[in-house]
Amino acid sequence: MATSTASVVFPDRESPNLITICAKEVKYEFLKCLRFPMYSVSTLVLPLMFYVLFGLLMGRQAVGQIATSLYMITSYGTFGVMGASLFGTAANLATERGLGWLQVKRASPMPVFAYFLAKVVLSLIFSVIDVVLLLCLGVIFGGVHLVPGMAAKLVGTLVVGALPFCAMGLAIGYFATPNSAPAVINLFYLPMSFLSGLWIPFMFLPKFVQQIGVFLPSYHLSQLALSLVDAGRRGAATGHWQSLVGFALICLGVAWAGHQRDQKANG
């Protein structure tokens, strides 16, 4: 009924294809970030560099039952997808919200969800690149042996696990200003990484640090990745996933509150 009315009133005004819009939005979001060194270098080069320094050059000794080079793929993989997600969403959103670009987009006929979808998909693309490059380095230079199925599972886990950090990024992006966003992100990102054992293996961290670490989403994601290569601590995968989903929901709630705050400011 409604569609027939629409076709009568706007015979030549059919809506443009949503898939085309989303594809273009993602494509240009990707190009925009790839060409922006502050994003592309810090999210791609930093985890790889850390991996080379600590995972490959520090020797072939083992962490627990597995080689450092394999262990560090999971921890720097987690570090990498967190960075790609937090910076991909929060930094962009804070800047574009604060300096009027989001408003220009909202004044256009762009469906608003396409805007957010592009930010999340971009973060996931960079996450995949991050983990795949780490795996390549590990296999070529670190003597890591992983069957393709397992490697794919590792990439999949880390990339799906990046979603809660996209939600966290949106929450930060709604409350940070363009100038404060990178600092605020690092204020969460770096301590979280350390406390979750992404730089120094969790088992080597002091007891009280471990007691804090188990509450962090980054800890749960890194444990999920580690359990794939049989190096996880005790605790079922379901528990880790539940923690991540819970964390994502909290972040989405905060992002929603931020969105409402913006709406209210505009009456």
Next chain:
Amino acid sequence: MTLAVRSSNARQSSIVTAAKSAVLCRAVSKHYGPVQALANFNLEVSPGKLVAVLGPNGAGKTTAIKLLLGLVRPSSGTVSVFGGDPSSRATHTRVGAMLQVGRVPETLEVSEHIDLFSSYYPHPLPLAKTLAIAGLESLGHRRFGVLSSGQKQRVLFALAICGDPDLLFLDEPTVGLDVEARHQLWQEIRQLLGRGKTILLTTHYLEEADALADRIVVLNHGTVIAEGTPSEIKARSAGKKIRCLTSLSSEVVETLPGVLNVHEDRGKFAIHCSEAEPVLRQLLARDLEISGIEVISAGLEDAFLALTRERTGDSEAVGKRQSLSTQHRNRFGAIRAGRA
């Protein structure tokens, strides 16, 4: 289900009113907390016309545009675009907007920005045509970040027109442009009018409103203080301006009959008066050395200053408002001086 019914009703009502007006604001007020941005604002733009909303900074011009784009909601009153909800996507596909923006993503190329915005519209212009209309032919592959400020403004203009919309909102489109670039953009705006587009433009350049608009709405402190064709607005000041070099003091000149006000700068006088001839007779009689006499019709600027001054007179009792308006006038004066 309810939604579907509501939207089809909205569409039906849009058929009824579409022919009448492209833009309609009825008794619109808008507060941001305690700050009143617009008070009892009425505006109507007929299809194919250009209406200029003219006013100093902080007059409420941008708020009016945001209301018409559905970016903010009115505190009271009704706003409609093509008879429909200004925030709906159906309305947005017929509308293009050039807003003031702090930062545009700088690492995308001009043609990439246009390609993306074109994809939002059902019948966009071909890329080459958008580039040509906005005068960006040779800049398609330049990244936004390396462009000059004038070129950046033209890209924002291109994003507003790329969907070939029926209605354009241009929020201070020529701010920060040099004279040549400004005239070029005016030319492009006239071409769009020639193609039947409806345009609502805000500006604090009085010359711009005079050059482009079918109708001018003068806005100050969120209230419409005058409305009419450019010549009607000018007629409201109904005066002449005499420029001359004289040795008389400004105190003496001010007391001459028919003189409204006098600006003096090192012996050069600008005398605003209701009629030129009696004042000229007095001047010639009193100063035999008087030279460099010019008589001109008071322009839109003088009309505007006169109008905003009238308004300020009304609200003299309200101290805070008075000081605000003085601020606005000063800012406006600065702009004026800058252009002189």
